[in-house]
Amino acid sequence: MQIKSSKHPGSNLILIALLFIIPLSAKAADNTLHDSFAGTYRIDPDHSLAWFSIEHARVAIYVGRFDKMSGHYTFDPGNSTKDHVEVTIPVKSLDTNFAMRDHDLMGPDFFNAREFPVIKFSSTKYKPSGKHTGILYGKLTMHGITHTVEFHVRQIGAGPVKALPKPWGGYLSGYTATATIHRSDYGISAYEGMIGDDVHLHINIEGVRTQKP
Template sequence: MLETRFLHPIQTAGLVAALALPTALAAEPATYDLDPEHAVAAFTVMHAGYAKVLGRFSDIEGEFTFDPETREVSNVSARIGAASVDTGQAARDEHVRSADFLDAEANPDITFTATDATALSETSGTLAGELTIRGVTQPVELSVTLNQVADYPCCHEKETVGISASTMIKRSDFGSTYALPVFVGDDVDIILEFEAIKRD
């Protein structure tokens, strides 16, 4: 998987408070793995101007290092299996996997590599990085919301991070120009919802 390092900016007051804490009380950065049972990577795209088609991927994996105290993030990596696309119709799924769209046979992995982050508040910000689809890499910026960091209330009971993120891309930027400009839209809205579990 692709990997990068970056620091999540924090407000000056928060930084001062963190530095003032005794070392023994400071939270230690830890690695979090995406929980595949609670991870959504989905998209919508306009069909012939009538309505948007919703699709999602079932093959998702990723990890990152996160410090809940300082909101510092590093070692971010994410991968989606292009062939796992599901739009609710088998024939359409096969077409989306073809060279007209994802070209999944030649380029089986969709990857994202983060390069920078900007905090807008304690729970929201933007994440810039490089998205690779069909073997083409383009810069993107995600709007990110940190929903919760807490011990899971059941099952594994491990510390879990919950995140929502979204962005919009143009598929033509990644070499998919089939049925443009009318039959299949160029703008693709990306929706990410996931839980990530603290690694032992």
């Protein structure tokens, strides 16, 4: 391939960089680990994230996240009745990139973090829908109220990862999970005209295997 010169010397450097980056990205996309993922895993809080999106003022979408998460999960591809997930999220780890809004959301009109300091999810059943996908049913407790939620789960990969230093390396697996809930179902209905009722939940989880099947 011939690269034509440019009046701006930096342009050639960008083109050369792209020639290297694109093949590397394609290689990385094809190199996802999909080893046997059976076992029990501890959620790695440094590589996991829970976030949500909700309509604002009927004209836009804003996003918030929770910076802390703990829990564990077990998956057995040979026996889905053994599959189980437990997740705990401290409400005070909320971050919407605006301190005043965070303060309001943790107050009595919304999450009421003082009285209800954690959000919990405990699964009741996992139903595979494909080799690396499925629906995770469970109980979500928030603001002192519990409802059944269905998370659509996709496995990103699983296998031994030796390149990461301790405490992050080991036998890892990772998932994304999405669900939609109504905040009013959990007694959080302040500012109905300004804030939407549908809350789209997104959870990215990476776990370290602590027990083989």
